Amino acid sequence: MIATEIDIMDDEDDWCAFLENEYVEDEVKWNFGFIFGREWKVSRVSPLNFTHLDENLRFHSALRRAHATFAPRQVEVTAKIFDWHANCIKQGYLQEEILQNVEDVSSLLPLPITVYNPEQPHLFMAHQRTIDSLLCMPHTSESKAEMLTEFRRIFDDNQEILAEIDEFEDTYHSHAAVQWYTRDSFVCRTINQALRSSNVEAMFKLRYILTDLYAHLKESYRQMHWYLQTSRPEIFYRGQGMSREEFDSFQELRGSIISINTFLSTTASMQIALLYAGKYHENSNLISVVFSIETNPKALIRPYANISPLSMFQDEEETLFAMGSVYRIGNIRPLPDADNVWVIYLQTIHQDDDRFYRISSATS
Numbered sequence: 114m115i116a117t118e119i120d121i122m123d124d125e126d127d128w129c130a131f132l133e134n135e136y137v138e139d140e141v142k143w144n145f146g147f148i149f150g151r152e153w154k155v156s157r158v159s160p161l162n163f164t165h166l167d168e169n170l171r172f173h174s175a176l177r178r179a180h181a182t183f184a185p186r187q188v189e190v191t192a193k194i195f196d197w198h199a200n201c202i203k204q205g206y207l208q209e210e211i212l213q214n215v216e217d218v219s220s221l222l223p224l225p226i227t228v229y230n231p232e233q234p235h236l237f238m239a240h241q242r243t244i245d246s247l248l249c250m251p252h253t254s255e256s257k258a259e260m261l262t263e264f265r266r267i268f269d270d271n272q273e274i275l276a277e278i279d280e281f282e283d284t285y286h287s288h289a290a291v292q293w294y295t296r297d298s299f300v301c302r303t304i305n306q307a308l309r310s311s312n313v314e315a316m317f318k319l320r321y322i323l324t325d326l327y328a329h330l331k332e333s334y335r336q337m338h339w340y341l342q343t344s345r346p347e348i349f350y351r352g353q354g355m356s357r358e359e360f361d362s363f364q365e366l367r368g369s370i371i372s373i374n375t376f377l378s379t380t381a382s383m384q385i386a387l388l389y390a391g392k393y394h395e396n397s398n399l400i401s402v403v404f405s406i407e408t409n410p411k412a413l414i415r416p417y418a419n420i421s422p423l424s425m426f427q428d429e430e431e432t433l434f435a436m437g438s439v440y441r442i443g444n445i446r447p448l449p450d451a452d453n454v455w456v457i458y459l460q461t462i463h464q465d466d467d468r469f470y471r472i473s474s475a476t477s
Contacts, residue, residue: 223359225309229370240372243313244437247320248327252287256321263318267303274299290325291423294376295431308375308436323436326376330435333418349379349417349432351404352390360400363457366442370462377434379406381419385430390454401454406440408461414439 229237250256261282268274277299285293293300300322307315316323355363380386383403390401408417415438421431443458 223356224353225311225374226371227311227374228366229372237370237372240311240374241437241439243311243316247316248324250320250324252321252324259318260321263315264299264303268299285322287325287328290322290329291420291433293322294326295420295423305375311374327416327435329420330416330418330433333420334413334416337418346407346409349381349406349408350383350386351377351379351406352386352388353402353404354391354393354399355402357398357400360402360455363442364445367445368442370439370441372437372439373434374436376436377438379404379432379434381430381432387451387454393453395453402457403448403454404457404459406434406459406461409463413461413463 227237227240261278264278264281265275268278281293281298281300294304295301304319304323304326306312307319386403387401390403391399393399393401415435417432417434417438419431420433439462440459441462443460445455445457448454448456
């Protein structure tokens, strides 16, 4: 946008596009998409319905990424930006706490895990075998039709999403699974709900796209690591707000083996992870947490892959871990030089890991 240009922001899609695309001179990302003032003019602006925008994952991702590009060059941005930002808050066009106050976005949901209990090892392996069974099932037109029927059943009273399902039916192919999963759509919400609840019946009905996602990660993983003679550890991060109760549970589980039931979105950037972790007051029930995941690419039980080239949000440096990936919980420590941020260290479990071998043998 140039100084004499006027943009019209009528709905949440306009705001999302503004956040995603707006640049200041020298390609500095425009970091406060709502900010308007004496030079950058936005017409027909009214106070936004934040309840509606809270449900828009594209909006939240765009806002986070705008802040991410802003942070390294904060000192170079003129004081006018801060004046405009303060004025927007004063006028009610922007809520300063929006990244921390939204309770229904993925970065605030409890992490869905299955914990290995040595007294009941079959329960842990049952979930792993459910996933393996789904992956072995035929990929047919019948399974695709069953998936579409399930989508339409879930959203039968939402005409907007039903139209999106029609688009999905007409355009979807197996190589587009990641694009559909990462966009703000019914696909991601439905898949995550089924996996979070370990609903085997729902997982079965969605097996067509679940196997496509898994197959993409597996093939990308193979292409990336097949030539490695000795694998070097890689580290990825995931930031999220966590309730104190959930955090205490992780403290008690140090040293334990867990599996994460859903596909797990991570990033190679600690700074991006910190944005998703949020900032909370000491008296809040929420804690800022960053998972630091160390993985050796050799002989993993479940694959992972960098999906940034295919993602709807390429600048988040996203690496996606497959559903059912297995980890050991390591140390839990405060992040140095950060206020009230905790790091939970996870290590991936490998097929040649002696402890996992004992779990598998005990349930065979």
